[in-house]
Amino acid sequence: MSSPLRILVIGGTAAGPKAAAKARRLDEFAEITLIQREPDLSMASCGFPYYVGGTFDDRNLLIGSPAGITRDPAFFHQAKRIKALVETEAVEIDRAARTVTCQHLPTGERFSLPYDRLVIATGARPLRPPVPGIDLAGVTSLHSLADADALRAVRDQQSVRMAVVVGGGLIGFEVCEALRLAGIHTTVIEKTRQILPFLDPHLAKLVENHVRTHGADILLGHGVTEFLGENGRLTGVKLDNGTELPCELAVVAVGVKPNSALAQSAGLTIGEFGGIAVNEFMQTSDPDIYAAGDCCECTSLITGQQMNAPYGDIANLQGRVAGQNVINADSARFPGVTQTGICRIFDYTVGFTGLSEQRARDLGMEIETATIAGTDIPGFMGGKLLVSKLVAERQSGRVLGFQCIGPGDASKRVATVAMAIRGQLTVADLVNADLPYAPPYSLALDHVIxxxxxxxxxxxxxxxxxxxxxxxxxxxxxxxxxILDVRTPREFEAMRLGIGETLIPLGALRDRLHELPQDKDREIIVYCQISLRGYEAAIILSARGWRNVRVMEGGVLAWPYPREK
Structure with a gap:
């Protein structure tokens, strides 16, 4: 009988445990060792903001199995016969000797482990800008369970009154919500002119407006040039315009970078964006070494370009592929990503998949877009607002991207379009999509349709x-x-845009055509609450000879700028 296969997995958060578990399911007798630098294993890191914010109180839920068993070394040994070494750092890979040198962090002891197959799942590191004072007590991130514990303690002890979040991306606003729920006055500082850079600007502005209604401040177009402190503790931040903001807590959330240093020092190929280069089998430039998760690069299914995709679901998918291939080579593939994401920001869901309009244009694509507003389910069932933008290639109609925001159920709409992109479906395919319908779940014509x-x-x-x-x-x-508003007088009085609009309700339009510009080439912009009536009005005017009629997409509900009330 041949010797059992020796498998080492470096990294114990998401991709690593998934790879180890998959390998065990395929080979009962392999010797599998999991090396984890942190004291905890298989953490649900995407749940950190909700633990900090008090959505749930038991931290063990972040490291527990579906059955409620804590995923500690004993669990991995008893349930999976995987040897898990925590507080242990892999410091060197010797590819010639096929060994990994490790260090037990509490004792400093070094030892070597042999391998036949190696999986690198070292994740990503939070970016720490080179700003004076960043090492002050009170300046932190939300990347590890220790970070989550520290921020949860701030909430429970009510020891902070004012905080700043540096960075206006997904994590930044999840942290912002958590801190506001703890009663902490919070300011988000974003260096660019827009929050949530994966959204197109007018949708990002709607989210910005929503965040402000929950008492958070947002400063755009300014960066932090210094963290101010006294006696080693944070007291404030200084902005690039000289403004100083007092605060006792600063959470830096400006992104992450692949933790690929160990792989690079071992001579493995590193990609353009700093991640480990892998093929579709999650195999590195060394055929006996695989990589998965945030530490590696992957392929965009839309553009074919390499990219980083630091998402927990992608890490698990890649880990599964790597774990299968270390046992049965080339038997599983990970073709790439559509870059799909979703988060909750107070009462809004923010979801996206594929390319934004701006990204598609930057790539030189000829595209068309459509923005709509409406409810997720019928009004009589308590429907909630969604505002969406669909992007497609103009010539072929191939769906390229989708953004969906609002208090309604955006998740299944984003999932639907993500699969349409994955299947290279066209707009024509979605127009007649057979999606499930019942009033508690959808409109007769779903939002995506x-x-x-x-x-x-x-x-x-x-x-x-x-x-x-x-x-x-x-x-x-x-x-x-x-500018023509075709809503009812009651709607107009309740909310008007204040942009010089003229009110002519749709039902009266045919009888009041004389009130419109008689120059049939003059541009007329028409809208209503969501612009369905606006579209109908545009058809009427076009049929009666007006040649330059445009519909303001999404209507009043998509308008993110100041309005008259």
């Missing part, structure tokens, strides 16, 4: 659309356009 129908109309030339941002630009520049 409506977005596709609007985009189909634009691609076919049946509708000329304008984004709210484009309308705002025309108004600010004093463009010679006629």
């Amino acid at each position: 409506v977005a596709a129908q609007v985009l189909e109309n634009k691609l076919a030339g049946r509708m000329q659309g304008l984004s709210v941002a484009a309308v705002k630009t025309r108004v600010d520049q004093g463009a010679d356009c006629f």
Whole structure:
């Protein structure tokens, strides 16, 4: 009988444990060792903000199995016959000798472990900008369970009154929500002019407005140049315009970078973006070494380019592929990602998949977009608002991207479009998608289908659309356009945009055409609450000879700028 296969897995958060567990399921007799630098294993790191914010109180839920058993070394040994070494750091890979040198951190003891197959799942490191004072007590991140414990203690002890979050991405706003729920006055500082860079600007602005209604401050276009302190403890931050903000806590959330130093020192190929280069089998440039999770690069299924995708679900998928292939080589593939993500920010869900409009244009693609607003389910069932943007290739109609925000159920809409992108479906495919319908779950025409129908109309030339941002630009520049609101007088009085609009309700439009510009080439911009009536009004006007009628997509509900009340 041949000797059992010796498998080493470096990294015990997400991809590593998944790879080890998959390998065990395929080979009962392999010798599998898991090396983890932290004291905890298999942490649900995406749950850290919700533990900090008090959504749940038992930290063991972050490291527990579905059966409620803590995933500690004893669990891995008894349930999976995997040897888990915690507080142990892999410091060197000797590819020629096929060994990994490890150090037990509490004692400093060094030892070597042999391997036949090696999986590197070292994750990512939080970016720490080279700003004076960043090592002060009170400056932290939310990357490890220890970070989560420290921030949870701040919440429980109510020891902080004012905090800043540096970075306006997903993690930054999840932390912002957690701190606000703890009653801490919180300011988010974002160096660029927009939060949530994966969204197009007008959708990001809607989220920004929502965050402000929950008492958080947002400063855009300014970076932190110094963390201020006294006696080694944080007292404030200084911005690049000289402004100083007092605070007792600063959470730095400006992104992560692949933790690929160990692989690089071993001579493995590193990609353009700093991650370990792997093929579709999660195999590195050394055929006996695999990599998975945030430490490696992967392929965009849309562009074919390499990219980093530091998401927990991707780490688990890649770990599973690596774990299968260390036992049965080349039997599983990970083709790439569509870059899909979702988060909750107070009462809003923010979801996205594929390319934004800006990203697609930066890549030189010829695209068309459609923005819609509406409810997730019928009003009589308590429907909640969703605002979405669908992006497609103009010539082929291939779906390229989708963004969906609002208090409604965005998750299944994002999931639907993610699979459409994965299957290279077109707008025409989505227009007639057979999706589940019942009033508690959906409209008769689901939000995704409506977005596709609007985009189909634009691609076919049946509708000329304008984004709210484009309308705002025309108004600010004093463009010679006629702005027509076709809502009811009651809706108009309850909320008007204040952009020089004229109210003519849709039902009265045919009888009041004389009130419109008689120059049939003058631009008319028409809208309603969500612009369904706006589209119908545009059809009426076009049929009666007006040649430059455009619909403001998404209507009043997609307007992120100041309004009249």
